[in-house]
Amino acid sequence: YLTKDAGRLQRVIFTVCGISFIGMAFIGYIVARLSGRKMKRIVWLVRSFQEGNFQKRIRFSGNDEFVHIADAFNVMAANIQGLINSVYVQGIQKKQAELEALQAQINPHFLYNTLSTISSLANLGETAKVTEMVQGLSRFYRLTLNQGNVFTPLENELMQVETYLDIQRVKYAGAFSVHFDVDPELLQVQVMKLILQPFVENTFKHAWFGESIAIVIKGKRQGDNLELKVIDNGIGMRPETVQRLLIGPSQSGGYGVKNVDERIKLRYGDKYGIRIASIYGGGTTVQIVLPVSPGELPAME
Template identity: 45%
Template structure:
């Protein structure tokens, strides 16, 4: 029976090295497989989304740039459209040549010239009037000129356009709204586009009467200057189409290709597509309702696919390399621990009376059962000793920090008394009285009946009393402001954590004959944040690290470290002092403590609850 039981025990026994190796391999295979799949999927989706978002943002910016120029033209045309004096001049039938001349020279031409100069583009302005008493004005220009910025103003008889198709198809008038963007007259030949709208007479509200037309013709390349396909990347297609689907603008290279493929016919989306090899594109559009234009972007997905395939190969190679590397590492580590586990057991048994205090719970038939027994035994023996030593050290630290906390700087007292003596000697009784009152107030708040925790208001008041004393000494050379959130009054704080930093500023931060100190106290989440800011000479980062180093035993920065340790001892290691500084710009000191209400406010909250 005994031998059979031993056989079953041996059959159920698996060395720790094998267990480690098998579990390690299973974990690594699952981890690498899942990580590779998820990484590839997330990267592919991220690439597509990021590309789409970037192109969308670029299109919005392009649309806004184009809209800015068109809106400027609409705004300038509206000044003429809504100008009653200009409209009346177009209707006026003069009685003599002098009145006709005055209308032409003092009203019509100045207004048109002012409107023309207000548009910062290569503009050709055409006014078509029905009043036969107005003389035509011609300006000769080169239809192919795309470089000159000279403004052209032509005033022409309405009959010149009355039989043209674009005028015949012009929509019915809706006051202030009706306008058309179209290539008319010589626009196609000059590579221009016109904004056209009526000039109407509203003297009879029930009868809107057309008295003329105005046309603002600008270079297409100048209007759509921001529509450039390389803003979206190589291989992208970027164009602007009108409501009929005809392309009115594309970047030069693409437009030339489309023209070559379509001959003299209007350039459409189909002709543009014929000039580029077929492929899968990411298509995005931005519509401009006022002009009835659509900015269209076609971005080839081959770039994204190539990048995704490259990353897929890279991830696969990394996964294979990691699997091989981790496998050999697992074999080495499992052998390493399995050979040494018995030595660990013997060492742990030999040091049962040592300083180890960890606890483990383990059930099994391998070497870890002995380790668990040894560690648990040592833990029971040393637990009381550790607690005793820890409490002793904690009480000692509290006593040291309490003593440091209640110390008052004798040098400050000496300097203040010297200042009082000097004021008394020179008979400056008002300043003398103020300094004595503030000194008494300062020490009353500092001592505070020996209490460690005081209201936030008392801490701020104590710092203010200190500054009032120093203002008597330094006069206008010292400026101080307080920025205190009233919501912090209901909380308590460790005393004497603001004044030492103010004193430190006055000792070390001067960079000239004046200095400004700003003291902030505010709620930030569940914490209270004190901040002492000066515009002094600043501190080097190496110096800050030296001051805040707990291993530094020098007197330099001792007060700062003392406050930092007091805060952490009272509230925990997540609180304390932080210093930020830049040479020549000043220093900012943050003291963060938890927001804990005073007993008075806690009782009020409980009563109201």
């Protein structure tokens, strides 16, 4: 009788232990699965942070350690994103201020020189030439202001160069010639204003020697970029002079290669800007490379 009861008790004990083991294993599996899911989401969030995406957040229900870890990550991401936005906004404001400062150097320079010429012509009694130059100056600054916009169609930029040349024709008559070779399909492409006229003006100021000078202005597509060139047959420059123009500081009270190059690089990045090829005694070519939105470029054949 005792042996029979002991065997029954043994079977009951084994059954209870087996059921308990299965129950505990099932509970452990459920807990591990839920914890694994939370851990995967935390790892996913960390990887997002590594990729620079601080906008993602995770939320867990309950009050366990994973909830505290997730809350700490969310607070850290919000702080980092706020710092990045602050630095980004400050960078944009700095660039805008630099652009405005560089732009401000351009406008007074040409105005001063032209008004000086107008004053001289008025003293000589050349009223017709004074009227022509004043009208040209008015058109030039209307295009310069461009209703406050930084960008303008290439057609307007070329028109501004033409207006500048009209003013110079009053002074120099037929002593110079200018030829435009610009792809008509590019005329409506948006470019930064005042990127061609400064180089044409530099040709008159620094490149002209002898009795006449010829200038060629070209515009064509170069891959996904726009390439503009101002070519003259003037006196040219030595290599060290070209290097100094490209890396030297902008001159106060005036503008030039460095000024325009800075404006382009501040707006588009260091891979764009100005390149100069010049031979002393053989002329100068200024190349301006700008990015263009794909929709603005004509389809390549």
